Amino acid sequence: MNDMLRQPTDTGTGIAPLAFEAVTVTHRGQPLLGPLDLRLAGCHRTLVMGPNGAGKSLLLRLAHGLLAPSAGRVSWEGTTPRQAMVFQRPVLLKRSAIDNLTYALAVSGTPRPERRDRAREALARFGLAPLEKRPARVLSGGEQQRLALARAWLTRPEVLFLDEPTSALDPAAIRAVEEAVLDFHRRGTRILMTTHDLNQARRLADDVVLLYGGRLIEHTPAERFFTQPRTPEGQAFLRGELVW
Numbered sequence: 001m002n003d004m005l006r007q008p009t010d011t012g013t014g015i016a017p018l019a020f021e022a023v024t025v026t027h028r029g030q031p032l033l034g035p036l037d038l039r040l041a042g043c044h045r046t047l048v049m050g051p052n053g054a055g056k057s058l059l060l061r062l063a064h065g066l067l068a069p070s071a072g073r074v075s076w077e078g079t080t081p082r083q084a085m086v087f088q089r090p091v092l093l094k095r096s097a098i099d100n101l102t103y104a105l106a107v108s109g110t111p112r113p114e115r116r117d118r119a120r121e122a123l124a125r126f127g128l129a130p131l132e133k134r135p136a137r138v139l140s141g142g143e144q145q146r147l148a149l150a151r152a153w154l155t156r157p158e159v160l161f162l163d164e165p166t167s168a169l170d171p172a173a174i175r176a177v178e179e180a181v182l183d184f185h186r187r188g189t190r191i192l193m194t195t196h197d198l199n200q201a202r203r204l205a206d207d208v209v210l211l212y213g214g215r216l217i218e219h220t221p222a223e224r225f226f227t228q229p230r231t232p233e234g235q236a237f238l239r240g241e242l243v244w
């Protein structure tokens, strides 16, 4: 095939859109989320915001396929992309930092001779080189989060989900996570991330999804959301007045 005609692989433009259609989640007959419709396309950084209990984590878990909707449909409009998810409290194996990474590489089919070098590169990239032999579970919160990001980095996800990845971190660690998010995006990864931090959302978002009481209130370009939110709920949220 002529190279000029080939779809670029590093811009994220080829990532299948993700569609939520009339999606609801109920628990013992009680509605938790929806019904909601949402479509995420392109290679954007979408920040999901809303008060405690609004349904942000549910939305991410649905998107990543960790939870099935009670009704409606969550589907990729095309080839299901490679995905990774980073949680507020990282889920790490009871092994050394480097072994957490070589294990992920083994699972993703990387030949054994390449694994250690690639894991070391990722550790260095996330400032963890001196800690490679340390048990992952004794790392500090910020170090664990960087290890989780390093692991995600190695799998070259086309879509990265992050659920409140910085809520327990100090300012330097928060900055490291935000820089990593920008690096993923520069490499062509679509980002879907929840946060409670308005300033963080201002720094990172291309567009904002606002949830409130399990309902999708608005999905708005960031520039517009932070200056002229479309809804009264959006306006109240920015004033810090939207509570559960």
Ligand SMILES: Nc1ncnc2c1ncn2[C@@H]1O[C@H](COP(=O)(O)OP(=O)(O)OP(=O)(O)O)[C@@H](O)[C@H]1O
Pocket: 027, 032, 050, 051, 052, 053, 054, 055, 056, 057, 058, 059
């Ligand atoms: N497995 C579950 N069983 C029952 N209820 C659940 C379950 N998971 C979530 N919920 C409820 O669904 C609602 C939305 O939860 P979710 O975790 O998505 O909120 P959130 O917006 O991420 O909140 P926070 O900002 O506090 O993390 C909450 O009322 C929660 O109690």
